[in-house]
Amino acid sequence: MTGKLFGLGVGPGDPELMTLKAVRLLQRVPVIAYPATGDGDSSARAIAAQFVPPGATEIAINVPMRPGRMPTEVYDTAAEDIAGHLADGRDVAVLCEGDPFFYGSFMYLHDRLAGRFPAIVVPGVSSLTACAASSGQPLAGRNAVLTVLPATLDDADLTRRLQNVEAAAILKVGRHLPRLRAVIEDCGLTARAIYVEHASRVDEKVLPLTETNSGDAPYFSMILIASDRDVDRKQARGS
Amino acid sequence: MTGKLFGLGVGPGDPELMTLKAVRLLQRVPVIAYPATGDGDSSARAIAAQFVPPGATEIAINVPMRPGRMPTEVYDTAAEDIAGHLADGRDVAVLCEGDPFFYGSFMYLHDRLAGRFPAIVVPGVSSLTACAASSGQPLAGRNAVLTVLPATLDDADLTRRLQNVEAAAILKVGRHLPRLRAVIEDCGLTARAIYVEHASRVDEKVLPLTETNSGDAPYFSMILIASDRDVDRKQARGS
Numbered sequence: 001m002t003g004k005l006f007g008l009g010v011g012p013g014d015p016e017l018m019t020l021k022a023v024r025l026l027q028r029v030p031v032i033a034y035p036a037t038g039d040g041d042s043s044a045r046a047i048a049a050q051f052v053p054p055g056a057t058e059i060a061i062n063v064p065m066r067p068g069r070m071p072t073e074v075y076d077t078a079a080e081d082i083a084g085h086l087a088d089g090r091d092v093a094v095l096c097e098g099d100p101f102f103y104g105s106f107m108y109l110h111d112r113l114a115g116r117f118p119a120i121v122v123p124g125v126s127s128l129t130a131c132a133a134s135s136g137q138p139l140a141g142r143n144a145v146l147t148v149l150p151a152t153l154d155d156a157d158l159t160r161r162l163q164n165v166e167a168a169a170i171l172k173v174g175r176h177l178p179r180l181r182a183v184i185e186d187c188g189l190t191a192r193a194i195y196v197e198h199a200s201r202v203d204e205k206v207l208p209l210t211e212t213n214s215g216d217a218p219y220f221s222m223i224l225i226a227s228d229r230d231v232d233r234k235q236a237r238g239s
Numbered sequence: 240m241t242g243k244l245f246g247l248g249v250g251p252g253d254p255e256l257m258t259l260k261a262v263r264l265l266q267r268v269p270v271i272a273y274p275a276t277g278d279g280d281s282s283a284r285a286i287a288a289q290f291v292p293p294g295a296t297e298i299a300i301n302v303p304m305r306p307g308r309m310p311t312e313v314y315d316t317a318a319e320d321i322a323g324h325l326a327d328g329r330d331v332a333v334l335c336e337g338d339p340f341f342y343g344s345f346m347y348l349h350d351r352l353a354g355r356f357p358a359i360v361v362p363g364v365s366s367l368t369a370c371a372a373s374s375g376q377p378l379a380g381r382n383a384v385l386t387v388l389p390a391t392l393d394d395a396d397l398t399r400r401l402q403n404v405e406a407a408a409i410l411k412v413g414r415h416l417p418r419l420r421a422v423i424e425d426c427g428l429t430a431r432a433i434y435v436e437h438a439s440r441v442d443e444k445v446l447p448l449t450e451t452n453s454g455d456a457p458y459f460s461m462i463l464i465a466s467d468r469d470v471d472r473k474q475a476r477g478s
Contacts, residue, residue, distance in 0.1 A: 007372075009364075009368070009372075011258070012362070014260070015259070016258065016259045016260035016263070017258045017259070017260055017361075017362065018258065018259055019250065019255065019256045019257065019258055019259075019364060020254075020255045020256070020257055020258075020259065020262065021253070021255035021256055023259065024255070099364075099368040099371075099372075100372065101368060101371040101372060101376070101377040101378050102367075102368050102371070102377075102378050102379070103378075103379055103380055103381070103383075104377075104380070106377075107377040107380050110377070114375065119375070121371075121372035121373075121375070122256075122372065123251070123256065123364045123368040123369045123371070123372040123439075124364060124368070125248075125258060125338075125362045125363060125364055126365065126367075126368055128341075128365075129248070129338040129340060129341050129362040129363070129365055130362045132338075132340040132341070132360075132362070133246075133338075133339070133340060133360035133361065133362040136353065136358070136360070137340070138340040138343075138345075138346040138349070139340050139341050139342075140341070140342060140387065141342055141343070141346050142342070142389065142391075143389050143391050143392060144342075144389070145386065145387065145388055145389070145392070145400060146386075146387040147384065147385075147386055147387075148379065148384065148385040148386075148387070149384055150381065150382050150383070150384070152381075152382050153382060153384070161384060200362075
């Protein structure tokens, strides 16, 4: 009997936004794995810390922060490490910030392992809906089209996609904040743009984009552009 | 002291996909509200049933199913009913399938009440990430743009938006399935399209779009179109 690979979404930051299912599964696995920085910090592990079973084997996947490049060897090595446990019959839970299949690195492990071992993905609260909740504004409703854009796209691509956009979310703002402000202004969307940083965490910040300062932002930050239909709807109600 | 309005995301269907926070808050509120059909069935309440406190006052919001029209009076009446409890100091939890601010009807209550009472939105696992988890394919990764489209858009609009799309999710498929199949085929996307019905529920179904039958689908169904970059990535790995 081989073990099962679990991709566990642990939510956006507040441990209380973990699902009952993620908690239950995490509490009974012998092996956990998670992305970590070079010095061992792991945001996913920190979120789930209180539910990590004592004595679990831990695999910290040290993902170097080189924008635009995928550390193939890091995932190859981690996948083989995980495969060893699975082959020996031990279940492995990979802790994923937010949701495993929504712009997460879990897909690189899933690609390498799901064909060889049973793989179960437990969806989590994504940063997308967590930021909307924090912003106090609906992401999209009824017939609105929602466009999700990574901030890593270049200015021309972002501008093209933001022209006539209905509702949008721009992910992983980080060091891109200054140029995003310019692109959003060029597209005439500044009045509809809300900036959210560290949604659901104790250091959460929600600001109109106009009130952000001109420097960089943390990696876990997002810009939401409310649907113009929603803006109309609220103005019609005077709220 | 007025009460607080909670918009509680209860997730896509499996009660275990509720968050710890939604469960905790639900268990201590004196009043709950939820959308229901004319005969009183409520999917949101069914998901949360085991955590509804005994003796809670329940407000079933009977939303008539008239596609394309918003039952303004229904929400006006429900909002006033809820406002009465809040004004008397009682907290009210509105149960929302999936996530409250992701294509949900909670926004209509939020519009009417959030300016007058403290309102807290607790994000939940959305149908979007639940369907991706069930499909076994990542929604979008790295630099991919994800477009979320309601099936209610007309053929011309859908076709325009699906031309050259990277990754997409089409929500609320229901009776639109036959024409969506045709539009997706016209856009050359059929090979990348996966159909998911009742994600995370016992009657969940996941099929390539080509294997769906030609009739209607349930309201809670979705078509996912995998990112072409992801398809390339998987083919490159031979998986």
